[in-house]
Amino acid sequence: MGPQVVFRSRVLPYLLVAPQLAVTLIFFFWPAAQGLRQSFLREDAFGLSTEFVGFENYATVLADPTYLEAFGRSLAMGALVAAFSMGLALLFATMADRVVRGAHVYKTLLVWPYAVAPALAGVLWFLMFNPTIGVVGYTLNRAGISWNHYLDGDQAFLLVVLAASWKEISYDFVFFLAGLQSIPRGVIEAAAIDGAGPARRFWTIVFPLLAPTSFFLLVVNIVYAFFETFAVIHATTQGGPGGATETLVYKVFNDGFIGLDFGSSAAQSAILMVIVSLLTVAQFRLLDRRAEA
């Protein structure tokens, strides 16, 4: 780690890391430690007394059917967002990679949704599907497909997935396009000379060579669906109707801030931290492999 040449100084390096270290200690380690401590405590409803309860909060959370449902829901959300956004992004990237005229314009017009805040994206889709005044919702109802995400939990869930995927397409597109452009043209040309058509070349050459990028994006998309969908959900469905859009992160917030059940919320945070750590490790592993490929 680091080049051979180093500077010598006893005090300077500490001064240089001091600001970041201070911010990290005060605004990361202190709250994280508080949270960890809280996850082993139980507070009475008035906050007057606390008692050490060991792993009881964890046991309660893990035995709670609504928590397990939220877990399954978060996983499903991750899988669906990844499938929608990666599928479309790969399609657009494959097309944009081979376009000669207007390539730059297409790229520009496909990447901007990344900059839209998830909360705003949620609000846009919410209006678009509004059963009475939204263009899509109204049309669906006119066509005989009953749509009302205010009442139907599955439809509300689908709406959150769509809004989150819409925003994520741009991100996946950038990485797929970079992946495609790093595939040597010679390989493709050789296959073409051997008589392989575009579809065959895609499935036998391009697609396998994109595997590292795809795995990497899969992990990133799942992390994204876990955390960033929070803003979509909070700004639109608020976890409803009937808890149909309550994800793990939403529950941490809701049980802590609204339910004031700090012990449970802290235990949920700790469990989420384990999940994020595993995903981060997976992401780093995949990055190594991506760098080799």
Added chain:
Amino acid sequence: MVENRPFLALLRHLVLILGVALLALPVWLAFVASTQDGGEMLSGQFSLLPSGHLIENYTAVLFQGLASAGVPPVERMIFNSLTMALAISVGKIAISILSAFAIVYFRFPLRKTIFWMIFLTLMLPVEVRIVPTFQVVSDLGLLNSTAGLTLPLIASATATFLFRQFFLSVPPELAEAARMDGAGPMRFFTDILLPLSRTNIAALFVILFIYGWNQYIWPFVATTDESHYTVVMGIQRMVAVPDSEPIWNVVMATAILGMLPPVLVVLAMQRLFVKGLVDSEK
């Protein structure tokens, strides 16, 4: 180009145009809604073209806000968002570049420990530590302040890693030459390393500006005083009005104004944006 089939080329353009339209559709519909008056919105007659109340609606949200929902003028919220986004991006870049410089170019006791402590922040996004972070910031008396709004978001390792990665790729001969010429570490930093990092700093700035502008949950809990609302979180107060339908044309005008600055940044600095995006995942 391997083969030249006009049909395939046409198909590609068709798919891409559909893709562009699909991505633009929600924003276009929001824009149309933001130009209608209340009656038009609720009439159930859809138009795909803007109506005539553009200036009227946008002036109203910009300078009056939505007092019935406790939302300040959007102009105020945009100013708050801008302050927050700039403080987060500038703050994060400044503290990260300094600590990365120390970690790469110096050997000192606890160096590895400090590196791992910074690394650990990747494990716990602010959404997850929101409750204890709120308690800490509240204990410090930093609610409703720019410091309280930004410091918890600055405590993250991504930028430090980016600079560390970049410094490791700088030829060590440069530092050696600087040292032989009698330049101290800070001279090397300001005269050589900083100019070399210019593109990286700019790319990171684009990404962090978007990240900062789009923050939602932390400003939501850290601002109880409406004069500190940011535009992205303020919209929630307009949508979640109890017992009544949101005033959608006002909501959509706010949404359009709230997404305009970061979208313009991406459009204007597309190359830096893509570089920042790809780099920050390395």
